[in-house]
Amino acid sequence: MFAMWMSELSQRSGLPVATIKYYLREGLLPPGEATGATRSRYDDGHVRRLRLIRALVEVAGMRLDEVRDILAAVDDPSVSLHEALGSAHTRLSASASGTSARAPSAASSRRVAALLRRAGWKVSTDSAHRAALARALDALASVDHDVSDALLDAYVAAMASVAEREVAGAVSDGERETATERAVVGTLLLEPVLLTIRRMAQENASARSLGRKRRS
Amino acid sequence: MFAMWMSELSQRSGLPVATIKYYLREGLLPPGEATGATRSRYDDGHVRRLRLIRALVEVAGMRLDEVRDILAAVDDPSVSLHEALGSAHTRLSASASGTSARAPSAASSRRVAALLRRAGWKVSTDSAHRAALARALDALASVDHDVSDALLDAYVAAMASVAEREVAGAVSDGERETATERAVVGTLLLEPVLLTIRRMAQENASARSLGRKRRS
DNA sequence: AATATTGGACACTGGCACTATCTAATGTCA
């Protein structure tokens, strides 16, 4: 447990003092141990927390209030991980920036239910994910791009095979972090990794098919 | 080609007139056909365009300037699809909100190159995706959550299998839209679908494993 | 004792995505 003052915390985290104070005010960073009226000691846990905040904001594209919710769940074991992730998920589909999250259509909700039934997955009925997926399908439909069940099933199969390995990797390294924090990181920070690999797969596929077509 | 005035465009799209004017100003929506100094005719292409904009913003979480770049690429065939998607991708990793996109570490860049070599994928050397993936890996490392090659390979395998079906679905329906628009929609609007299914897979997996553990 | 740092409070900034107001020109209907 490396102890340090504010200025060193700022240097180690690479963030301005003013920003760290702001995160303290917003409840994103727990206060240091006060050693008087004008001084507090911070430790490497604070450094780690700041790095996590920045990663969540910069890599996962989360807003600070979402980050706060996630971190609260990481710290408080009485909040279920899935509740926290569910609320964080709202971001991607709908209430992105004030848009009142309209309810998904009944048709899409039924499609999601059928999908989960085919997959044999156990996903709680009131999970935010169900609504999020249904709304995403509605959005696709609104631009005349209905998704086939075949593609959805392909996604399900792909994610099922990947989820196993993700769970396996989650217990690999040491135990410096809590299990919940590892789960959060594994869920949120790996999203851009998966998405980028998907785009590469598409670039590869389209380059390949264009290559075939354009053979002079 | 349904022709209409501004008020009807507003009603059909569900957006306030002021917002539509704003999109016109910002170059997100092409101007209508002017029939005088104070009147223009719009058609259902404008309605479709507005729906696409809202879907990109609400579902894919894009900013308006990114949407503009994407739409410019959709309209102007001289801009390559991959360039447009590459620039849109920058969002997810780094310059999310002003943070100057620092360069990825050499180690991560090498890892990405090795990954692509193993996969046998053809991804252009200066593709934004390479840097994006390397930066995402750096972020993971910064929170002590290094990703195993095994997991990355699993992602590659999963996305390779999925990309085929995506390309197959891209030519299904009619030809009301341009090929580029379909590709954009297929890439961007399906991301939340994939991500949500991944979270469901994790919820299912964790519920299952907790169930095993907690068997009283 | 002189100087530097800090916690805490508060005000201010810049970017984004709208929203509102205004004007002059133009449709529309009685």
Add this chain to the structure above:
DNA sequence: TGACATTAGATAGTGCCAGTGTCCAATATT
């Protein structure tokens, strides 16, 4: 033909977010 509504275009204002900056009084440090 005249009263009324609508619209393009220009400009200004709003609310939210994520910081930044400034001040002050209370310590540390030298």
